[in-house]
Amino acid sequence: MDLKNPYAPELYSVIDLKDETSDVRTLRLKPLNDSSFQWHAGQFAQFTVFGTGECPFTIANSPTRSEYLECSFKLMGKVTTALREVEIGNVIGVRGPYGNWFDTDSWKGRDLYFVGGGIGMAALRSPLQYVLDNRNDYGEILILNGARTVSDLVYVNEMKEWENIPGVKLIRTVDPGGETMDWDGEIGLVPNLFEKLSPKANGSIVITCGPPIMIHYMLITLDKLGFKKSNIVTTLENKMKCGFGKCGRCNVGPIYVCKEGPVFTAEQLEKLPKEF
Numbered sequence: 408m409d410l411k412n413p414y415a416p417e418l419y420s421v422i423d424l425k426d427e428t429s430d431v432r433t434l435r436l437k438p439l440n441d442s443s444f445q446w447h448a449g450q451f452a453q454f455t456v457f458g459t460g461e462c463p464f465t466i467a468n469s470p471t472r473s474e475y476l477e478c479s480f481k482l483m484g485k486v487t488t489a490l491r492e493v494e495i496g497n498v499i500g501v502r503g504p505y506g507n508w509f510d511t512d513s514w515k516g517r518d519l520y521f522v523g524g525g526i527g528m529a530a531l532r533s534p535l536q537y538v539l540d541n542r543n544d545y546g547e548i549l550i551l552n553g554a555r556t557v558s559d560l561v562y563v564n565e566m567k568e569w570e571n572i573p574g575v576k577l578i579r580t581v582d583p584g585g586e587t588m589d590w591d592g593e594i595g596l597v598p599n600l601f602e603k604l605s606p607k608a609n610g611s612i613v614i615t616c617g618p619p620i621m622i623h624y625m626l627i628t629l630d631k632l633g634f635k636k637s638n639i640v641t642t643l644e645n646k647m648k649c650g651f652g653k654c655g656r657c658n659v660g661p662i663y664v665c666k667e668g669p670v671f672t673a674e675q676l677e678k679l680p681k682e683f
């Protein structure tokens with residue numbers, strides 16, 4: 408009989424941290440004890456700041472890089488403020504992994520469009536690293552990354568490395584007014600820019616994550632461009648507490664987003680109750 412308390416986190420030491428923007432930080436963590444923590448790209452975990460609380464973040468690195476665990480978080484409220492105080496060498500808690508994941512096997516041989524806005528790129532980083540670490544299994548890869556302003560763009564150095572990989576194209580865009588004098592990327596909203604690229608709908612997969620308004624217009628654009636709803640994947644960020652289907656905090660009608668999600672195809676989203 409497994410008597411382990413499912414709410415008890417494992418202890419992780421912060422071994423590195425990196426400021427992506429003024430309000431987004433990436434933590435690199437290592438378990439203090441032997442850990443059986445294994446995950447798939449797209450899953451999330453609950454991260455605890457002892458004495459303050461816990462909150463869910465996507466696991467931001469690929470399972471092909473499992474010698475450490477990473478999360479990127481945006482400063483929001485109580486727990487993320489406390490997490491900003493955490494320094495290298497400090498210990499935090501992690502429990503999980505939870506939820507479903509991206510079906511990277513079914514993407515083999517296909518062209519992939521990763522379309523991320525703001526902190527939504529955190530959810531795309533793990534599957535991106537995964538497909539780049541298994542590069543020969545996949546077709547052409549386009550990364551379209553948008554942010555409000557140049558200083559809100561995340562993973563800047565990593566993106567430069569990615570775009571040097573054969574068959575990978577990177578396009579970065581900021582909202583009108585968010586550019587700087589030396590900005591050499593695009594200016595414009597993500598869905599508009601995606602449409603202008605005349606992407607090949609046939610058989611390609613779109614993996615998209617970002618603010619709800621971006622997803623809303625991306626889905627309209629993708630429909631117009633002829634993408635099949637089953638080939639469009641996104642992740643949901645409903646409020647969560649337990650993370651494994653017990654508390655009822657995350658559900659949309661009968662669907663527990665923490666268990667049956669957070670990854671959904673546009674086809675599945677369409678079947679969710681209208682309250683969503």
Ligand SMILES: Cc1cc2nc3c(=O)[nH]c(=O)nc-3n(C[C@H](O)[C@H](O)[C@H](O)COP(=O)(O)OP(=O)(O)OC[C@H]3O[C@@H](n4cnc5c(N)ncnc54)[C@H](O)[C@@H]3O)c2cc1C
Pocket residue numbers: 451462463464465466478479480481482483484485486487488526529530643644645646647669
């Ligand atoms: C499956 C999942 C994966 C996530 N992955 C990431 C990630 O990789 N990086 C990241 O920065 N964030 C992610 N989030 C969102 C993150 O969990 C919240 O920003 C965080 O819980 C805020 O905690 P807090 O205590 O700092 O803020 P609180 O004090 O709890 O809240 C501050 C403000 O943020 C709002 N808020 C809190 N949680 C959410 C939420 N889930 N969605 C929208 N608004 C919210 C509150 O209503 C309030 O207005 C994810 C959420 C889920 C459910």
Ligand code: FES
Pocket residue numbers: 646647648649650651652653654655656657658663664665666
């Ligand atoms: S977070 Fe508790 S049921 Fe989903």
